[in-house]
Amino acid sequence: MMAVAAFAPSPPAPRIWPQAGPRRALARAIDRLARAVLLCGRIEEAPCMRLTSFSDYALRLLIYAARHPDRLVTIEEAAAAYDISRSHLTKVANVLTRAGFLNSVRGRSGGLELGRDPAVLPLGEVLRVTEPDMAAAECFGPEEIRDPNRPGALDAAIRDALAAFLQVMDHRTLADLLAEEQE
Template identity: 60%
Template sequence: MRLTSFFDYTLRLLMYAATHSDRLITIEETAGVYGISRTHLMKVANQLTRAGYLKAVRGRSGGLALAKRPNRIKLGDVLCATEPDFALVECFSANNHCPISSSCRLRAPLREALAAFTATLDRYTLADLILSPKDFGIPPAA
């Protein structure tokens, strides 16, 4: 099983916003801290804003901030909001052409495994992932 880079960037952006909850963050600074594409991060921010996890403030001194408290953001919910097509195997997808799908015995164990994975993520919130600014290599404010 492998999660997409979109979900990875989603968690990174949320963690950065939670760590800097005292101010607005920008796509530019976040991309710089993580060394990731500004364009990809912009797509992530748009998705998180539409899903209600981030709020965007437009304008010259605008930026992003969490729209919910970190302890109210379950990781499993974030996964479901950002990975809508989480088909582990072909028979879980809408384009299933597997000839043994109707009698396959693999589907039940894989559904159970996916449910366990999601349930584990649901036990954790963004609050469990918050770092300090120094963990990002940012010196403390003077």
């Protein structure tokens, strides 16, 4: 006689994001609504480029430091301003400091300041540091994980699109973002 296995529903996946504040919950709700609208086809043209949260946080931290050129900013205050995890922002700050985008001052009255003039800090350069693999699809990964059935023309199209994206980001600077905020 064959035993029939009983399948119990799996437990819900643990939440991997920190305790959500009201702003984060609102942002997630807006994101869900925007995706629903896009899927329903109510918006004709909606450009979408997905970056990691690491790059998003990096750009936000650079913007925050650029908004306060007269003083050092702390990770704690930037994390509170953007409702971001302090530990994630610390990792981001370390990468930005090693790349020379930020200067770090240690000590009791220490903090962070921009390491370069915002007018000559291309966003593409920041993204190349924060998205080192920049893999839009497996076609950019190691040879052994590429799909041999995917046409080479598709790989070329994806490569061209990624190059175009980075070219646009290379022509935008941190100063451009600050100017657009003030308009």
